[in-house]
Amino acid sequence: MPARKQTVRRKDARTTPRGRLEKTWNDTRRALRSAELTVGKRVAALVQRSGLEPREVMRQAELWRGRLDREGKKARKRVEARLVQLKHRATRDRRSLSKSVDDAVERALGALNIPTRREVQQLQRRVEELKARVERLR
Numbered sequence: 846m847p848a849r850k851q852t853v854r855r856k857d858a859r860t861t862p863r864g865r866l867e868k869t870w871n872d873t874r875r876a877l878r879s880a881e882l883t884v885g886k887r888v889a890a891l892v893q894r895s896g897l898e899p900r901e902v903m904r905q906a907e908l909w910r911g912r913l914d915r916e917g918k919k920a921r922k923r924v925e926a927r928l929v930q931l932k933h934r935a936t937r938d939r940r941s942l943s944k945s946v947d948d949a950v951e952r953a954l955g956a957l958n959i960p961t962r963r964e965v966q967q968l969q970r971r972v973e974e975l976k977a978r979v980e981r982l983r
Contacts, residue, residue, distance in 0.1 A: 888902065888906070
């Protein structure tokens with residue numbers, strides 16, 4: 846019976862943490878742009894209907910925009926700080942996991958009575974030292 850051909854699945858950008866984060870970010874930006882357009886249209890309609898002074902509306906809009914910009918910067922800084930924390934945590938966890946895997950492999954090799962790379966290297970060094978001693982004794 847012939848072996849079945851195995852298909853290699855590529856990771857979709859949306860399935861990786863970075864891809865999901867980028868998708869969320871892009872969706873958020875798109876929603877924000879849409880909301881800005883909607884608010885702009887409604888404010889223009891409100892100004893036209895209410896008979897408010899356009900200069901006063903513009904001044905208030907600039908005040909709101911300034912506040913939104915400040916709050917956005919604060920939020921961005923908080924997100925960046927959290928990303929730095931997550932990066933450090935991921936690095937620490939990766940090291941810890943790597944050490945755990947190395948320990949488990951070493952224990953498994955010991956249980957099977959198979960020498961580790963380090964033990965083989967130590968034996969090779971010892972053989973080289975003994976070989977050099979024998980050469981000197983000749």
